[in-house]
Amino acid sequence: MQKTILLVEDNPNDEMLTIRALKKNNIMNEVIVARDGVQALNYLFAEGEHEGRDMNDQPEVILLDLKLPKIDGHEVLKRIKSDERTKLLPVVVLTTSNEDQDVIASYQLGANSYIRKPVDFDQFIKAVGQLGLYWLVLNEAPKSASLR
Amino acid sequence: MCHSAVTPELVLLTKMSPAEFNKSYIRLIIIAWIVPAMFGLSFLTYIGILNIDQLIGIMMTPMEPAFIVIWMVFAYWYFKRYIQPVVSYLQQPDEINGEAALTCMYRFPLHFWLVFLLYLVSAPTSVILSAEYFTDYVAQPIDWFRIHLVALIVSIIVGLPIFFRMLDLFGNVASSLNLSRPHITIKTKVFMIGALVPLLIDTMIVQYYWTRTGYFTFETFIVWLVLEVLAIAGSLIFVQSFTQSLSPLQDLVNEKPDFRQFSTVNLRPRSTDEIGVLTLSFRRALDELQQHRDNLEELVDERTKELQRLNDELEAFSYSVSHDLRTPLRAIDGFSQAIVEDYAGRLDETGLDYLSRIRGASQTMAELIDDMLQLSRVTRSELNKESVDLSSLADKIIENYRLVEPDRNVKIIVDKGLACVADKNLVMIVMNNLIGNAWKYTGNEDVAEISIGKKTADGQDVFFVKDNGAGFDMRFKNKLFGVFQRLHTAEEFSGTGVGLATAQRIVHRHGGTIWAESVVGEGATFYFTV
Numbered sequence: 001m002q003k004t005i006l007l008v009e010d011n012p013n014d015e016m017l018t019i020r021a022l023k024k025n026n027i028m029n030e031v032i033v034a035r036d037g038v039q040a041l042n043y044l045f046a047e048g049e050h051e052g053r054d055m056n057d058q059p060e061v062i063l064l065d066l067k068l069p070k071i072d073g074h075e076v077l078k079r080i081k082s083d084e085r086t087k088l089l090p091v092v093v094l095t096t097s098n099e100d101q102d103v104i105a106s107y108q109l110g111a112n113s114y115i116r117k118p119v120d121f122d123q124f125i126k127a128v129g130q131l132g133l134y135w136l137v138l139n140e141a142p143k144s145a146s147l148r
Numbered sequence: 149m150c151h152s153a154v155t156p157e158l159v160l161l162t163k164m165s166p167a168e169f170n171k172s173y174i175r176l177i178i179i180a181w182i183v184p185a186m187f188g189l190s191f192l193t194y195i196g197i198l199n200i201d202q203l204i205g206i207m208m209t210p211m212e213p214a215f216i217v218i219w220m221v222f223a224y225w226y227f228k229r230y231i232q233p234v235v236s237y238l239q240q241p242d243e244i245n246g247e248a249a250l251t252c253m254y255r256f257p258l259h260f261w262l263v264f265l266l267y268l269v270s271a272p273t274s275v276i277l278s279a280e281y282f283t284d285y286v287a288q289p290i291d292w293f294r295i296h297l298v299a300l301i302v303s304i305i306v307g308l309p310i311f312f313r314m315l316d317l318f319g320n321v322a323s324s325l326n327l328s329r330p331h332i333t334i335k336t337k338v339f340m341i342g343a344l345v346p347l348l349i350d351t352m353i354v355q356y357y358w359t360r361t362g363y364f365t366f367e368t369f370i371v372w373l374v375l376e377v378l379a380i381a382g383s384l385i386f387v388q389s390f391t392q393s394l395s396p397l398q399d400l401v402n403e404k405p406d407f408r409q410f411s412t413v414n415l416r417p418r419s420t421d422e423i424g425v426l427t428l429s430f431r432r433a434l435d436e437l438q439q440h441r442d443n444l445e446e447l448v449d450e451r452t453k454e455l456q457r458l459n460d461e462l463e464a465f466s467y468s469v470s471h472d473l474r475t476p477l478r479a480i481d482g483f484s485q486a487i488v489e490d491y492a493g494r495l496d497e498t499g500l501d502y503l504s505r506i507r508g509a510s511q512t513m514a515e516l517i518d519d520m521l522q523l524s525r526v527t528r529s530e531l532n533k534e535s536v537d538l539s540s541l542a543d544k545i546i547e548n549y550r551l552v553e554p555d556r557n558v559k560i561i562v563d564k565g566l567a568c569v570a571d572k573n574l575v576m577i578v579m580n581n582l583i584g585n586a587w588k589y590t591g592n593e594d595v596a597e598i599s600i601g602k603k604t605a606d607g608q609d610v611f612f613v614k615d616n617g618a619g620f621d622m623r624f625k626n627k628l629f630g631v632f633q634r635l636h637t638a639e640e641f642s643g644t645g646v647g648l649a650t651a652q653r654i655v656h657r658h659g660g661t662i663w664a665e666s667v668v669g670e671g672a673t674f675y676f677t678v
Contacts, residue, residue, distance in 0.1 A: 011475055011479075013475070013476075013478070013479035013482070013483070014475065014478065014479070017478065017479065017482040017483075017486075020482070020486060067471055095471075096471045096472075096474045096475055096478075097467065097471045099467055117474075117478060118478075119474055119477045119478050119481055119510060119511055119514035120481060120507075120511055120514075121478070121481045121482040121484075121485040121486075121507075122485065124478065124482065
């Protein structure tokens with residue numbers, strides 16, 4: 001069974017464009033969308049509306065925006081990386097900002113990659129294609145990544 | 149030498165005009181040379197060394213009046229050199245004239261007394277000689293001594309007030325001069341009046357009785373001596389009293405403290421006279437000044453915090469500009485592209501052209517946002533100065549441009565060993581902007597040439613980026629570094645008009661300058677120092 005991708009994105013336009021870009025790159029993995037930090041954490045930890053979800057079935061990669069309602073991206077990243085159950089999940093920060101402080105904070109919190117969304121959609125497609133190729137195909141995740 | 153700040157405001161305090169000053173000076177010289185002579189002669193007659201006929205005889209002959217007039221002219225000419233700089237200063241109160249006036253003022257007292265005493269020695273000689281030549285007067289050897297003594301005493305007694313008036317004349321100018329040490333000390337003034345004058349008067353009285361009684365006894369000598377000692381002792385006590393009054397202020401004069409960090413704890417009045425009151429007022433004034441300074445510091449602190457707050461706000465603002473303005477742009481571009489891809493069949497050529505224009509515009513705006521962000525970051529970020537290898541920096545930048553446009557034929561020469569001390573990231577932006585411009589504006593040349601190097605001007609390294617591209621009209625050179633200012637249309641050469649503004653801001657933050665020279669069609673050279 002193919003692994004899922006968790007897209008944490010509050011902007012519906014960006015959500016649509018990202019999914020479109022994945023499709024354009026023939027990445028057919030199921031994309032779970034979380035629209036704020038709380039939804040993302042609930043999904044990963046099988047809490048709230050996702051209570052009872054099988055926690056062994058964790059996404060292959062998390063695409064995380066930084067500016068999110070309720071709980072922001074950095075906080076989400078911190079919780080993911082500080083919890084034994086999720087800390088090995090690859091997190092790719094996919095955001096609009098290229099402020100140094102955001103890049104540094106993200107890597108300090110354990111982000112696996114940091115990509116600035118380009119405005120040019122062609123470039124965006126290329127970027128998504130490359131990260132899909134890398135994280136979903138080339139990268140060898142630990143077998144029990146989702147377990148611990 | 150103290151470098152004075154002779155400011156125009158200070159000069160306004162001087163009430164005396166140059167002409168007035170000159171007039172007062174001439175008047176004082178005339179008084180100084182005539183009054184002692186007249187007084188001395190009268191005294192000699194009065195105590196009986198000369199009789200009235202001999203006095204009239206002396207005055208009627210040409211010798212004595214000529215002697216006095218010639219001396220007076222000489223004195224006027226001699227002291228002119230001390231007066232002229234002061235007059236020049238009053239006419240044109242600049243720093244050079246101020247220094248010259250000060251130097252002359254400090255030299256004046258010594259020279260005045262030297263010349264005046266010379267006059268006092270020669271004047272009685274001329275009196276005796278003309279009296280012997282033109283009248284029946286015959287000088288005894290003791291008379292030579294006594295007449296000279298009287299002349300000396302009289303002249304000093306009359307000369308002192310005149311000397312003080314001279315000093316007061318300089319005092320009128322002092323308010324606008326950078327007086328770093330006293331012209332004459334109060335101690336000297338007090339000693340002159342308190343000891344010298346009583347001492348001389350005492351001597352004159354003795355002279356008077358000696359002539360009247362015809363003899364000079366041991367008793368007279370003792371009385372004279374006791375009076376002299378009393379005069380000196382009394383004067384020393386006066387001096388001591390003044391010294392004590394003045395000591396708190398005197399310390400200030402000697403130590404020349406830094407009034408910006410001055411504690412008034414030790415500035416206490418040591419007398420109950422005007423000087424004591426003055427000291428107290430001075431202390432109060434300094435205290436008040438200190439208080440104002442403290443307030444000012446508080447105010448500056450407050451303002452700094454306020455600025456910091458505004459700066460933080462600005463930072464938050466540019467952050468959200470970076471994030472929030474780009475997001476909708478991505479949607480505009482992305483969905484335009486989606487239409488092109490998914491619905492191309494339903495659009496005619498014009499429709500597709502419109503969509504590509506929408507995409508182009510959104511990308512231009514994205515560039516603009518990025519450039520503005522960079523501009524605002526340049527101002528905010530801290531400077532981390534280090535030694536920077538500009539040559540290798542330039543090589544790296546050029547490599548990037550060659551990667552993006554591998555087909556272009558650009559000949560680039562980068563001089564070896566270009567180095568400076570600057571913030572590496574910021575200098576990178578400057579070089580990137582300048583090289584980027586050179587690259588861009590040589591786009592229409594068959595053989596583009598760019599050279600990057602260094603020359604030295606006034607001992608300072610001036611780095612340059614030179615190209616043979618489109619160049620610009622030097623008439624618009626002051627627009628070159630303005631934000632959003634462009635000298636070419638977007639169709640000729642793309643760009644946002646922010647790059648050079650950013651470069652200039654970086655160079656200015658390093659305390660350097662940036663400028664450009666160009667001939668239209670022949671290329672441009674950009675120079676900068678850091």
